[in-house]
Amino acid sequence: QSALTQPASVSGSPGQSITISCTGTSSDVGTYDLVSWYQQYPGKAPKPMIYEGTKRPSGVSSRFSGSKSGNTASLTISGLQAEDEADYYCFSYAGTFCVFGTGTKVTV
Amino acid sequence: EVQLVESGGGLVQPGWSLRLSCAASGFTFGDFAMHWVRQGPGEGLEWVSGISWNTDIKGHADSVKGRFTISRDNARSSLYLQMNSLTADDTALYYCARGRGGDIRWDLDYWGQGIMVTVSP
Numbered sequence: 001q002s003a004l005t006q007p008a009s010v011s012g013s014p015g016q017s018i019t020i021s022c023t024g025t026s027s028d029v030g031t032y033d034l035v036s037w038y039q040q041y042p043g044k045a046p047k048p049m050i051y052e053g054t055k056r057p058s059g060v061s062s063r064f065s066g067s068k069s070g071n072t073a074s075l076t077i078s079g080l081q082a083e084d085e086a087d088y089y090c091f092s093y094a095g096t097f098c099v100f101g102t103g104t105k106v107t108v
Numbered sequence: 109e110v111q112l113v114e115s116g117g118g119l120v121q122p123g124w125s126l127r128l129s130c131a132a133s134g135f136t137f138g139d140f141a142m143h144w145v146r147q148g149p150g151e152g153l154e155w156v157s158g159i160s161w162n163t164d165i166k167g168h169a170d171s172v173k174g175r176f177t178i179s180r181d182n183a184r185s186s187l188y189l190q191m192n193s194l195t196a197d198d199t200a201l202y203y204c205a206r207g208r209g210g211d212i213r214w215d216l217d218y219w220g221q222g223i224m225v226t227v228s229p
Contacts, residue, residue, distance in 0.1 A: 001170045003152075036215035038153070045203060045222060046145075046153065051215040089153050093213040097167040098143070103152035 004029065004090055004101035011107040017078040020104045022090030023071060030071035032093050037066060037075045040087045049088075050075060082108050110134040112204045112220035119226045124194055130187040130204030130220060138182035141165075141207030143216055144189045146200035146225075156202070157189060158212035167212055171197075194227045201225075 005023040012018040022035065029035055033053045038046035048057050050066035053073060063078045073092075077084055085108045090101035116128040130142070144156040157168045157178035166178055177190040187204055201222040208214035 003154075032213065034213055034215065038216075040153075045219040046216075047219075048215065048217055051208065051217070057217065087152075091153075091155070091215060097169060098155040098158055098212065100145075100153045100155055 001094070001097060001099060004092060004099055006088075006090060006101040006104045008102070009105045009107065012077075012080045014080055014082065014108060016080050017076060018080060018106065020075045020077075020088055020090075020106070022073040022075070022092075022101045024073075024092055024094075024099075025071055028071075028092040028094035028099060029068065029073050031095075033068065034093045035066065035068060035073040036091045037064075038089045038091065040089065046089065077106070080108055084108055110206065110218045112206065112218060114202060114204050114220045114223035117202065117223035117225045119228065120194055121229055122195055122227055124227075125190070125192045126194060126225060128189040128191065128202055128204075128223060128225070132185045132187065132204075132206070135206075137180075137185035138162075139210060141210055141212045141214065142178075142180060142187045143205045143207060143212065144178060144187075145203045145205055145216070145219075146198075147203070147222075148197075148200040151200070154200075158207065159187070160212055161210035165212055191225070194225075196227050199225060199227050 037050040143158040204220040205216035
């Protein structure tokens with residue numbers, strides 16, 4: 001049960017686009033189209049941003065989008081804004097258990 | 109409005125046991141899978157356990173397997189986590205979260221605010 005691999009940090013300027021990768025294996029990300037992404041501010045509970053790989057919950061900005069290629073899922077934030085500065089985690093089902101990514105700190 | 113409220117945390121000594129509870133409201137609890145997720149101080153999120161709507165499917169992370177047990181009472185709209193043989197590595201904020209569907213495969217669409225568990229001599 002290894003954590004999914006994410007870059008420790010990603011940074012960008014306001015208005016730019018950034019992409020956070022989430023690399024798993026053929027037992028989790030590669031098999032199930034069920035990767036979800038969560039945004040977390042310090043001291044706050046995580047907030048769902050993407051589910052089932054590409055879907056956005058109601059109320060989440062269209063600047064957030066998800067994709068997948070092989071064993072790697074990605075979260076793209078376009079038109080980066082100061083409020084996007086937070087930690088981001090991917091999450092996947094793995095057959096008999098679930099697993100989070102290592103987390104990525106986004107700096108704007 | 110969906111609400112998840114955790115309780116039962118606190119300071120315990122290594123080797124002790126603790127039982128966390130999560131009281132759910134605002135939805136039909138028995139229709140959804142439920143999960144426990146934890147976050148150590150300054151650490152990332154770690155999935156701990158998940159249970160399907162009808163308790164047929166239970167999963168635990170290797171780090172807690174054999175020590176932690178997840179359970180639920182649909183009549184009381186409550187989720188539980190029995191934690192035994194606690195160690196310092198179990199010190200974390202524990203979140204209760206709802207799965208989007210009845211099986212544990214789905215994402216976590218609602219979260220509680222978390223309850224702190226500290227394991228220290």
